[in-house]
Structure formats: C-alpha cells, structure tokens
Amino acid sequence: MTRPVPALPSPGVTASGSGARLLAGWYATGRPDALVDHLRRHGPLPAQPSLVEAVEAAGLTGRGGAAFPAGRKLRSVAARARRAVVVVNAMESEPASRKDAVLLAVAPHLVLDGAVLAAGAVDADVVHVCVSRARPAQFRRLAAALGERRRARLDPVRLRLHALPHAYVSSESTSLVRWLDGGPARPRGTPPRSHEHGVGRRPTLVHNAETLAHVALIARHGPAWFRGAGTCEEPGTVLVTVSGAVAAPGVLESAPGVPVALLLDRAGGAARAPQAVLLGGFAGGWLPASALDTPFTRRDLAPWGASPGAGVLVVLPEGACGLAETARMLAYLAAQSARQCGPCRLGLPAVAGDFAALAAGRADPELPARLHRRTALLPDRGACRHPDGAARLAASALRTFADDAGRHLAGFPCAGARRPATTAVPPAVPPETWR
The missing domain is CATH 1.20.1440.230 (NADH-ubiquinone oxidoreductase 51kDa subunit, iron-sulphur binding domain)
Known part of the structure; x- marks a missing residue:
C-alpha cells in the first residue's frame, strides 16, 4: 500500500495531523477506516438538497490536475435535465503521483460518499468507480468497501467497480467514457463533451477521487468550513505526493499557499541539496532551487511556468542531469x-x-x-x-x-x-x- 508521510504505522512528520481533513482518520488512528470507523467519525450521508450551490460557494476545484471548478461541472451535468451517470476517476496514471491510492486505501468511504452525493445532485442512477488494472490490491480493497456498503444498504444508487487498462492517457475523462461504452481507453475528440453525451450518451459527471472526497466533507461541514484552509483563490486542502531526493517520500495533506520548501520539510527535508523540483508530474514544470520559497498555488507558480497540477513534487538533487x-x-x-x-x-x-x-x-x-x-x-x-x-x-x-x-x-x-x-x-x- 502506498503510504502517507512518512510510512505506516506511524503518522509521522505532521505529528498530530494538524490541519488534516481527508487524512484525519489516518492521523487519529494510524489505520485505514472501515465503514464502522467512517460512520463513527463522519456520520451517515447528509441530506444536502443544495449540494451544487454549496460546492460552488466553497470554491472547490478539481484535484486531478486541471483545477476546473467542481461546482460548475456539477451544474453543467445537472442542467441537462436527464438521468445522468457519475464516474469516479481513480486511475492515477501520473507516474509520480500516489495521492489517490493513499486516499482510497485509508478513507475509501469518504470518496464513495462524495460520489453518491454527487449522483443525487445530478440525478444519476449509477456510479462507475474506475481504477487501474495495474493495482489489483487496490481493486480488492475497494470491492470489500463496496461490499460493506451494500450489506449496510447505505446507498440509493448502484456503485460499480471497474479495472481499466493502465496507460498514461487512460485516465483522461473521455478515455474513461469510451472504455465504459465498450471501446479502448483512449481519449476521444470533443465535442460532444462528457457532460452532454457521456456514458451511454447520457450526461456524465467525471470527477477525480480526491475531489469527491472533498465534496463529501463540504456536504457535511459547509462552504465556510472548507474555506477555513488555503487561500481566498485556492481554498481547502490538497493531497501532495513528495518523492525524489527527500528523506521521507510519501503523501501529505496541506493547505495551498505554503512555500514549496515547507512541503519538502514535511517530507523529512531534502536528502541531498536540491537543484530543482518537478511540480505537477510528467506533464508539469521545473522549479529551480532558488525559487523554493514560492507558495504552492497556481497563481504564484505560474510565472515559473509551473503549477501544482495533481499535487506532485519530485526533488532533483545536485549532480543529477x-x-x-x-x-x-x-x-x-x-x-x-x-x-x-x-x-x-x-x-x-x-x-x-x-x-x-x-x-x-x-x-x-x-x-x-x-x-x-x-x-x-x-x-x-x-x-x-x-x-x-x-x-x-x-x-x-x-x-x-x-x-x-x-x-x-x-x-x-x-x-x-x-x-x-x-x-x-x-x-x-x-x-x-x-x-
């Protein structure tokens, strides 16, 4: 299992998990949340008739890398006024990212709650959970979590788990739609867009796993609570995968706006003097070591030709090319x-x-x-x-x-x-x- 920083079983560097939201259960107990733990911590699914408005007010953006406003995507699907489909994108095909794998390992029901709540908001009758075939253990754990929910008769919609081919572009939203419709997991041209004609030509909401976990928390605690972390432009928390030349590579949860250097410190600090940091993964950009005090936000990183992307930091040490x-x-x-x-x-x-x-x-x-x-x-x-x-x-x-x-x-x-x-x-x- 991919682990939060620094490793199981110790919650480690971010000692008490101060500020953790998605990983709060992990920091509190040091073990993954089963359904009984999840319900004890978060309670049952809330009645949230104004979920779209709440997500819009919260300012949540997609955590898959594109940072598209999550509320706007919800509204676009809901506005089609036809029975819709929800797709949980947990493919995580970016080679340097492990955040969704960690989240699904330690708090799977938070992601599934968000998907079910989103289904209610857009009038969907089915949720497709898409994971990679390259991670059979993850598939088995999620199948067990779905079994817990079925036995508890928790969800008003069907949840279906799928294992898709593992390729870099197979996590693109139209690749998921195309595969679920019986085709190859390759992107298709647009238009039409997925919110117009997606799976089975029905309006389809495709959201990243982390995004949906935030939706579940916003539904329970409200937009103002969500905005209590982060910046005005980029509120909430984000999961960040830190790897390369650091002492304790792994996944941590942070608020946007902290300096990149602080994120490295939370991963145990640089194991060797850094030359640069790759931000956003293989489709991202390099930040020179002289700029590590730059806040971890899209706005502050843009002048360097970089962005947080899917929350990836890879430290390149001095001496590497x-x-x-x-x-x-x-x-x-x-x-x-x-x-x-x-x-x-x-x-x-x-x-x-x-x-x-x-x-x-x-x-x-x-x-x-x-x-x-x-x-x-x-x-x-x-x-x-x-x-x-x-x-x-x-x-x-x-x-x-x-x-x-x-x-x-x-x-x-x-x-x-x-x-x-x-x-x-x-x-x-x-x-x-x-x-």
Whole structure:
C-alpha cells in the first residue's frame, strides 16, 4: 500500500495531523477506516438538497490536475435535465503521483460518499468507480468497501467497480467514457463533451477521487468550513505526493499557499541539496532551487511556468542531469500517446528525440531552434491535452537548465547525464492493449 508521510504505522512528520481533513482518520488512528470507523467519525450521508450551490460557494476545484471548478461541472451535468451517470476517476496514471491510492486505501468511504452525493445532485442512477488494472490490491480493497456498503444498504444508487487498462492517457475523462461504452481507453475528440453525451450518451459527471472526497466533507461541514484552509483563490486542502531526493517520500495533506520548501520539510527535508523540483508530474514544470520559497498555488507558480497540477513534487538533487531526466520522461510520454492525431504520432516522438540528443551532448547547431519550434507547435493541436503537457515539460526544462543545455550543445554533457535516473520512469504500455 502506498503510504502517507512518512510510512505506516506511524503518522509521522505532521505529528498530530494538524490541519488534516481527508487524512484525519489516518492521523487519529494510524489505520485505514472501515465503514464502522467512517460512520463513527463522519456520520451517515447528509441530506444536502443544495449540494451544487454549496460546492460552488466553497470554491472547490478539481484535484486531478486541471483545477476546473467542481461546482460548475456539477451544474453543467445537472442542467441537462436527464438521468445522468457519475464516474469516479481513480486511475492515477501520473507516474509520480500516489495521492489517490493513499486516499482510497485509508478513507475509501469518504470518496464513495462524495460520489453518491454527487449522483443525487445530478440525478444519476449509477456510479462507475474506475481504477487501474495495474493495482489489483487496490481493486480488492475497494470491492470489500463496496461490499460493506451494500450489506449496510447505505446507498440509493448502484456503485460499480471497474479495472481499466493502465496507460498514461487512460485516465483522461473521455478515455474513461469510451472504455465504459465498450471501446479502448483512449481519449476521444470533443465535442460532444462528457457532460452532454457521456456514458451511454447520457450526461456524465467525471470527477477525480480526491475531489469527491472533498465534496463529501463540504456536504457535511459547509462552504465556510472548507474555506477555513488555503487561500481566498485556492481554498481547502490538497493531497501532495513528495518523492525524489527527500528523506521521507510519501503523501501529505496541506493547505495551498505554503512555500514549496515547507512541503519538502514535511517530507523529512531534502536528502541531498536540491537543484530543482518537478511540480505537477510528467506533464508539469521545473522549479529551480532558488525559487523554493514560492507558495504552492497556481497563481504564484505560474510565472515559473509551473503549477501544482495533481499535487506532485519530485526533488532533483545536485549532480543529477535535469536534461537527461526530462529526456526520459518525454520518451515515456511519446510512447504513451494514443497515436490518434499528428501531434501525438509525429510531434511527441520528434521532441523526445531532440531532447535525447540534447541530453547526450550531440553537437548540433540547429537543435535549439528546432526544439523550440517543435515544442511551440504542440499545444492546443491534439485530440486531447497529452501533447500540451509534454510541451510544457520540455519548455520548462529548457528554461530551468539553460546553462546545462549550452554546455551539452557544445559537446560537453554533464557527468549526471551518464548516471542512473533519479525520477522513476515506468515502462510504457502499448496502445493495442488499452482495452
């Protein structure tokens, strides 16, 4: 099981769990919540006739990475005035993220409560819970949690659990809809959007697991309580996965607005002097070590070309090669494309190849201009947002590691380029298996 910081069984670094909301049960007991624990802590499902308005007033945004207003998405589905479908996106295909896995392990009923409450708000009669086939233990634990709820006759809607192919783009919302309709787990073009014609051509609400857990707490405690943490623009708490060169890698819960450096301290501090931090995961951006006092918010990180994304921080130590690390990630992203459009079939492999040449120190005077040109062509041209994330990562690396890039282009790659990877890059899953 992926664990909160620092590891089971001790709640650890954030000692008393002060400020924890989603992980409050874990910090209080050091064990996952069974249904009886969940009901003792949170009580039964509340009657919440104005859930959409409450979520809008709370200012909750999606925790899957895009940060779309959760209340607006709820309202869009509810406005269709037809029987809807709710999909819990617990795929977590971002390689550097473990937050949803931790949340579902220690507080599964909070996520399921949020899904059931959302179903009531949008007039849905079924909730599809989507997890990755690559995590069979997670599937078994969730199946057990659903069994507890069925025996308790807790839910007024059907909850169905599914194990989907594990690929980077299989967690995209239209990939889930397409798979649930019997197709491959690949993004489909829009329009129509899922809230208009989703599963079975019905209005479909797709929310990340963490987002729905927040919905369950907002329904119980109200918008003002939710806004008691975080900032005015980004209220509430977020789950953050911290990995790389830190003493105690894991998942922690924090309010937006704290400095990035403080998040690293809560993960035991840097194990080696940091050179940069990757924010947002493989589709994110690099923050140089000189900027670690930047608050962990979208607004404050935007000038650096970064964002919290799905709550991912990967610490790159001094001595590692940021260009080589980025090249490995870009190669993975290129291999994980759905290959349904030009930017994915042609653009991503070209950028990944250019970056591999840069990381290897191949002297090519045309490489910088070509790489900048190709990177600029990727965003907003694909059938989904997969090329946009790769372009963001590449552009960020060129800025953050500009001095290193100059030396590499001169034929003098840094010693770190020949060292083992600091950031774990999983093997790619071929698209023909995405069914």
